[in-house]
């Protein structure tokens with residue numbers, strides 16, 4: 001029986017980063033993965049969806065380029081080719097991760113694993129023994145209990161990202177990140193897309209004014225977004241699907257060729273059911289050092305049940321480092337106060353920290369808000385993408401930044417500066433005193449800070 005310092009069950013962003021981090025610190029590590037390393041994120045999640053969104057956005061710009069001086073006749077989107085490009089990028093990343101694991105002398109065991117005791121994982125015909133075990137089994141699609149849904153064979157992320165022919169009409173259930181991103185992709189390549197959301201707004205956790213800009217822009221691009229729409233039934237008849245939803249007390253029907261599940265994901269606990277791990281309705285219960293109730297067993301990533309922990313790859317990355325550091329006797333805790341969250345629609349939505357309402361609840365009257373509109377950004381105008389805003393929420397007399405909310409082009413990149421600023425407990429004065437290159441979209445953060453200080457430059461207030 002092979003013995004290790006740390007054995008990891010699941011090789012997604014949580015598991016493979018735990019292995020790489022432990023390997024670089026000199027620990028002897030085994031990583032058990034039944035499929036491809038990289039997990040959902042690399043193989044059927046973050047990376048494939050962004051790769052396809054980059055393809056569809058390039059097509060959209062090509063077919064809407066008159067204003068830029070681009071006239072293309074007979075432009076055509078070849079989905080099979082875009083999917084092949086996506087598959088190549090995924091294969092490259094999987095191979096790169098395997099190479100890094102090898103370089104850190106991690107034993108990658110490709111098998112279905114079962115945690116049979118706090119120190120043992122059975123992996124196929126092998127048993128792996130370790131001083132500590134990290135469970136990183138990730139998540140799976142949660143199928144909501146809607147009449148007829150399962151029989152209608154809805155697309156999930158795996159099916160949607162592998163289609164080689166776009167549906168003419170697509171009905172998406174759920175306007176969270178996954179539903180909005182995949183809806184955007186199919187709309188940009190020509191599908192008629194309707195997104196149905198049960199809650200009063202898409203991206204429930206996001207700032208309402210930011211979401212309003214997003215919805216307006218998506219609708220201008222032909223995507224129909226219906227909120228407070230509770231899907232009650234899905235019926236497939238041959239190649240057509242009818243989705244019934246209750247909206248304002250009335251039943252409405254939506255016709256499609258395909259229905260896509262954009263609703264949430266649930267913890268995957270396969271292989272750990274017998275281990276005696278305490279769970280709650282979200283997943284495995286852990287403390288802030290990622291320890292489970294069973295001594296010697298840690299859990300990280302999408303499989304954990306901590307309501308503060310969003311199901312995101314970079315959250316899993318950080319939890320992996322915290323778990324490994326704790327196992328190796330270092331002082332590490334997970335801090336959820338400064339976690340960026342991005343939706344890769346066009347325009348993108350990105351946020352970090354508190355919303356205006358949350359800040360008011362926490363800090364009371366000391367909270368102030370300032371914005372900079374992308375229509376006043378030279379760079380956004382040059383890009384031809386001037387729908388958007390950067391909104392800053394501050395607290396205290398010194399106006400420390402406690403939340404930043406961006407909707408607009410490249411919001412996913414812009415949020416990094418805001419995240420660092422919050423991490424360093426920066427004030428709007430610190431941001432205003434920082435020289436930003438001109439013309440850039442990043443300037444919108446400085447301009448919003450100047451507005452917060454009452455000395456706007458490129459805006460009226």
Ligand SMILES: Cc1cc2nc3c(=O)[nH]c(=O)nc-3n(C[C@H](O)[C@H](O)[C@H](O)COP(=O)(O)OP(=O)(O)OC[C@H]3O[C@@H](n4cnc5c(N)ncnc54)[C@H](O)[C@@H]3O)c2cc1C
Pocket residue numbers: 009010011012013014015032033034035036037038039040041042044045046047049111112113114136137138139157178268270271272300301302303311312313314315316344
């Ligand atoms: C369409 C889509 C788009 C997304 N986009 C983003 C994004 O842009 N940014 C972002 O931050 N997040 C995104 N996410 C979420 C992100 O993919 C997850 O948060 C992340 O993958 C979680 O990592 P993980 O390691 O916890 O789990 P997973 O990625 O689910 O990996 C778990 C791994 O464990 C393996 N496994 C499970 N059980 C066993 C067993 N018993 N034996 C052996 N192996 C096992 C699985 O095969 C899998 O490889 C997206 C998700 C989806 C579905």
